[in-house]
Amino acid sequence: MTEPQGTIQLPPQLSTIAPEVDAMYYAIYWISVAFAVAIFVAMGIFLYQYRRQPGRKAKPTGHNTFLEVFWTFTPLLLLLWLFVEGFEGYVKMSVAPEDSVEIRVRGMQWNWEFEHQGGVIDDLNRMKVPVDTPVKLVMSSSDVLHSFFVPGFRVKRDVVPGMYTSLWFEATTPTPFTSETECQSDNDCGSGYHCGQPREIPNGMNADELLMGGAPPEGAPEGTREVRYCSVSVFCTEYCGAPEGITLSAFSEGGYNSNHATMMADLRVLPVEGYDRFLEVGPPPPPECAGAEDVNVCWGQSIYQGSGCIGCHGNDGVRQQPAPNWVGLWGAVRPFTDGSERVADENYIRQSVLQPQSQIVAGYAAVNMPVYRFSDRQLDAVIAYIRSLTPDE
Amino acid sequence: MAVEAGTAAPAAVENDESNYLTAKSGLKSWALTVDHKRIGVMYLVSVIVAMFLGGIMALLVRAELMFAGETLMEADTYNQLFTLHGAIMVFLFIIPSIPAALGNFFLPIMLGAKDVAFPKLNLGSFYIYVIGTVFTLIAIVAGRIDTGWTFYTPYSSRADNAVIWMTLGVFILGFSSILTGLNFIATTHKMRAPGLSWTRLPLFVWGIYATSVIQVLATPVLAITLLLLIMEKTLTIGIFDPALGGDPVLFQHFFWFYSHPAVYIMILPGMAVINEVIATFSRRKIFGYMFVAMSSVALALLGFLVWGHHMFTSGMSEYSTMIFSALTFLVAIPSGVKVFNWVATLYQGSISFETPMLYAIGFLILFTIGGLTGLFLGILSVDIHLHDTYFVVAHFHYVMVGGTVFGFLSGMHYWWPKMTGKLYNEGLARVAFGLIFLGFNITFLSQFIMGSQGMPRRYYDYLDQFQPLHMTSSGGAFVLGFGFLVLAVVFIQSMISGAKAPANPWGSAGFEWMTTTPPHAHNFETTPVITRGPYDYHLASEEELFDGFPEDRAAQGAKA
Numbered sequence: 039m040t041e042p043q044g045t046i047q048l049p050p051q052l053s054t055i056a057p058e059v060d061a062m063y064y065a066i067y068w069i070s071v072a073f074a075v076a077i078f079v080a081m082g083i084f085l086y087q088y089r090r091q092p093g094r095k096a097k098p099t100g101h102n103t104f105l106e107v108f109w110t111f112t113p114l115l116l117l118l119w120l121f122v123e124g125f126e127g128y129v130k131m132s133v134a135p136e137d138s139v140e141i142r143v144r145g146m147q148w149n150w151e152f153e154h155q156g157g158v159i160d161d162l163n164r165m166k167v168p169v170d171t172p173v174k175l176v177m178s179s180s181d182v183l184h185s186f187f188v189p190g191f192r193v194k195r196d197v198v199p200g201m202y203t204s205l206w207f208e209a210t211t212p213t214p215f216t217s218e219t220e221c222q223s224d225n226d227c228g229s230g231y232h233c234g235q236p237r238e239i240p241n242g243m244n245a246d247e248l249l250m251g252g253a254p255p256e257g258a259p260e261g262t263r264e265v266r267y268c269s270v271s272v273f274c275t276e277y278c279g280a281p282e283g284i285t286l287s288a289f290s291e292g293g294y295n296s297n298h299a300t301m302m303a304d305l306r307v308l309p310v311e312g313y314d315r316f317l318e319v320g321p322p323p324p325p326e327c328a329g330a331e332d333v334n335v336c337w338g339q340s341i342y343q344g345s346g347c348i349g350c351h352g353n354d355g356v357r358q359q360p361a362p363n364w365v366g367l368w369g370a371v372r373p374f375t376d377g378s379e380r381v382a383d384e385n386y387i388r389q390s391v392l393q394p395q396s397q398i399v400a401g402y403a404a405v406n407m408p409v410y411r412f413s414d415r416q417l418d419a420v421i422a423y424i425r426s427l428t429p430d431e
Numbered sequence: 432m433a434v435e436a437g438t439a440a441p442a443a444v445e446n447d448e449s450n451y452l453t454a455k456s457g458l459k460s461w462a463l464t465v466d467h468k469r470i471g472v473m474y475l476v477s478v479i480v481a482m483f484l485g486g487i488m489a490l491l492v493r494a495e496l497m498f499a500g501e502t503l504m505e506a507d508t509y510n511q512l513f514t515l516h517g518a519i520m521v522f523l524f525i526i527p528s529i530p531a532a533l534g535n536f537f538l539p540i541m542l543g544a545k546d547v548a549f550p551k552l553n554l555g556s557f558y559i560y561v562i563g564t565v566f567t568l569i570a571i572v573a574g575r576i577d578t579g580w581t582f583y584t585p586y587s588s589r590a591d592n593a594v595i596w597m598t599l600g601v602f603i604l605g606f607s608s609i610l611t612g613l614n615f616i617a618t619t620h621k622m623r624a625p626g627l628s629w630t631r632l633p634l635f636v637w638g639i640y641a642t643s644v645i646q647v648l649a650t651p652v653l654a655i656t657l658l659l660l661i662m663e664k665t666l667t668i669g670i671f672d673p674a675l676g677g678d679p680v681l682f683q684h685f686f687w688f689y690s691h692p693a694v695y696i697m698i699l700p701g702m703a704v705i706n707e708v709i710a711t712f713s714r715r716k717i718f719g720y721m722f723v724a725m726s727s728v729a730l731a732l733l734g735f736l737v738w739g740h741h742m743f744t745s746g747m748s749e750y751s752t753m754i755f756s757a758l759t760f761l762v763a764i765p766s767g768v769k770v771f772n773w774v775a776t777l778y779q780g781s782i783s784f785e786t787p788m789l790y791a792i793g794f795l796i797l798f799t800i801g802g803l804t805g806l807f808l809g810i811l812s813v814d815i816h817l818h819d820t821y822f823v824v825a826h827f828h829y830v831m832v833g834g835t836v837f838g839f840l841s842g843m844h845y846w847w848p849k850m851t852g853k854l855y856n857e858g859l860a861r862v863a864f865g866l867i868f869l870g871f872n873i874t875f876l877s878q879f880i881m882g883s884q885g886m887p888r889r890y891y892d893y894l895d896q897f898q899p900l901h902m903t904s905s906g907g908a909f910v911l912g913f914g915f916l917v918l919a920v921v922f923i924q925s926m927i928s929g930a931k932a933p934a935n936p937w938g939s940a941g942f943e944w945m946t947t948t949p950p951h952a953h954n955f956e957t958t959p960v961i962t963r964g965p966y967d968y969h970l971a972s973e974e975e976l977f978d979g980f981p982e983d984r985a986a987q988g989a990k991a
């Protein structure tokens with residue numbers, strides 16, 4: 039990556055608070071080095087000087103009140119200073135500026151969902167923030183503890199079920215989608231960054247141009263290609279487990295978000311215009327659907343695969359566990375645990391996704407479907423896809 | 432000291448009271464013994480087995496992490512392994528290691544007492560420890576425990592029911608701690624030999640005494656917490672799980688209210704051993720004796736007020752955060768000053784470098800690093816970045832392994848001749864020390880850097896950029912593991928074919944060396960009368976120090 043460089047000890051400084059935290063880090067680092075060297079050197083000298091030698095006896099231990107008072111109180115003053123400085127930094131981190139942009143963050147095993155202003159949600163684990171603008175995250179969890187950690191920003195906060203927690207930051211370095219930030223592996227990106235999930239991009243352009251509504255240049259080959267971009271790393275640092283007895287494809291092979299260690303998100307710091315445009319149009323249908331016969335069905339299928347519906351719902355007309363198969367769902371009469379019934383139409387599907395617990399299909403009380411928040415366009419796509427699975431008769 | 436040096440000739444082979452090991456024989460004589468020394472030995476065997484198990488798990492964890500991606504096992508197995516590594520090392524090894532094993536053996540001897548105040552209770556504590564261990568083992572075998580040793584809710588409220596067995600095991604182990612603590616407190620107050628005033632008390636006793644105070648005060652809180660967790664799981668009462676209307680952060684408060692003081696339960700005994708070893712091998716009283724003694728007690732009490740520093744990112748109020756941070760810095764002072772005192776003790780001493788002293792020097796180095804890196808975590812703004820990363824992992828291993836385990840190993844080497852009556856191969860023991868010290872530093876120095884670069888802990892997989900550091904760390908872990916293997920050879924060889932140890936091989940003025948080796952079944956032939964402090968080398972007579980001066984050992988041809 040270009041721009042701010044990390045050091046041996048710390049990742050690059052990508053937010054306004056980072057230099058301040060690092061200054062404290064290095065202050066205590068050098069103080070520690072000084073103390074350690076002083077102690078070890080004194081020890082070394084004594085060990086050598088007073089090694090046991092024939093005919094020499096140890097001197098009985100005396101008292102030195104001055105010394106004892108001195109080395110009790112001098113460190114105390116130093117520590118007092120460290121405490122005050124550290125607390126000041128912490129207060130800054132805790133109080134978000136009034137004019138912060140607010141983003142809702144929802145943690146769940148093992149994904150992050152980001153609801154930007156106006157309810158705009160990109161795919162799971164994709165987050166966008168504007169550069170040079172304070173951003174406040176309001177976070178909650180739907181299952182166990184998680185913790186939102188961005189090393190490059192030096193921020194971290196637990197995400198707790200049953201309450202809201204928040205943190206704020208102001209990113210200073212845009213992470214553009216240009217060819218310089220394309221990557222094959224995490225080593226291409228440097229610390230603080232990782233190589234994000236692959237995206238489909240029309241040939242001849244990069245994602246920045248796509249975001250800003252550009253079109254492929256004349257003469258670019260038809261079709262799309264898969265590109266990965268360096269993104270600011272977001273980790274989950276509060277342990278949240280792994281599924282039982284499932285062999286996972288490794289993270290490095292793209293097995294994203296299958297357990298605590300891979301609960302990562304791709305964070306992009308966009309120029310303000312780019313961010314505004316993102317809010318305006320919302321996440322676009324995936325580019326691979328551009329030429330599809332029915333864009334919505336194609337998009338719905340990609341949500342089905344990308345947002346994890348596939349883990350529970352089958353689309354083959356056979357698998358009925360742990361959740362109902364989608365083949366034949368459209369237009370069918372659904373029986374619920376409370377004995378009532380309803381025809382599966384647009385509103386029903388919408389409700390099933392946004393409030394899955396409101397009506398539970400009979401026989402499926404044991405498994406809780408997670409709550410998803412999709413934009414209307416995404417919901418339309420899901421509905422179109424489910425509908426396409428039931429042949430019109 | 433007016434102890435008749437152990438010259439009483441053993442009369443009969445049967446029931447020879449002059450050696451606690453041979454005083455009685457048969458399995459029953461061990462299983463039902465009320466002799467604190469035998470109980471100590473039984474604890475010692477158990478904690479060493481636990482350490483071995485926990486160590487194997489650590490090596491498996493490090494082996495998995497050598498490469499990014501799946502190397503040996505799947506994520507779920509990995510999660511269980513690091514959980515068990517933590518739980519076994521903390522609850523079955525470190526907490527009982529020094530107090531229950533070495534403390535049981537030496538506290539009464541150092542006090543000039545025949546036994547602890549309540550010998551039968553002491554045996555009871557041991558069996559409670561055994562029962563707790565059995566429950567824990569059942570949980571390991573029967574189920575899938577992947578909560579981490581901290582059992583954080585609501586993850587643990589929803590986890591496999593084996594968690595109930597495990598927490599029940601830890602709950603029971605807690606009672607063993609409490610009862611042992613009570614026993615030691617009573618012993619220290621009531622059983623001191625004539626002339627052994629508080630100001631002459633060996634610093635080992637002070638350390639164990641302070642530890643016992645914490646055990647008695649803090650462990651009940653752990654017990655209550657675990658009980659609440661068990662109740663939540665079995666009766667589905669909402670206490671910690673928000674899905675049932677509970678508060679998950681409450682669990683963290685409860686848990687750390689015990690577990691921070693538990694850090695002192697673990698480290699104070701390590702410091703306690705180091706006091707004895709440094710004094711003996713520099714032939715000098717510890718500088719600032721009273722300060723060192725009182726700082727143990729101060730740590731024991733202050734340690735109760737800082738639990739919140741584990742929760743700076745949890746969403747506590749800013750005010751609580753501020754107070755916990757301030758108090759945490761305050762606690763650093765007594766630990767720091769102890770280090771200064773130890774270094775000052777070396778000044779004008781007469782220092783020799785046998786294995787126990789090497790471990791003590793290792794302790795000073797590693798504990799200093801562990802303590803200083805703790806300051807990084809006390810500074811609020813810096814802790815936010817470092818919390819729950821490998822930096823924390825490295826920090827507490829420096830304190831717990833570099834501190835407590837090095838203290839334990841120092842004590843093992845130091846008292847081994849007294850406990851077994853045998854010497855070990857000094858050369859090989861030094862090799863083991865070298866490997867352990869080197870391996871340890873390679874393993875954990877690399878983790879500091881990983882952590883400050885942002886590598887979170889408890890990760891089964893990681894970004895490629897952390898690969899070199901993980902590889903280094905794993906390499907160090909294997910060196911460390913090999914060092915322990917050599918150590919095992921040293922002790923096993925000593926048991927089989929070690930030369931007979933003299934009563935006082937290091938020439939220490941400490942009281943425990945004044946009895947025979949191995950000690951008499953009742954510790955001393957007659958109740959000793961204490962006439963000087965345990966570190967008053969200038970007051971000790973030549974005979975007291977003579978039996979087996981290290982420098983004479985070569986002359987005697989016992990060991991090089």
Ligand SMILES: [Cu+2]
Nearest residue numbers: 184274278301
């Ligand atoms: Cu998580």
Ligand SMILES: [Cu+2]
Nearest residue numbers: 691694738741
């Ligand atoms: Cu603590």
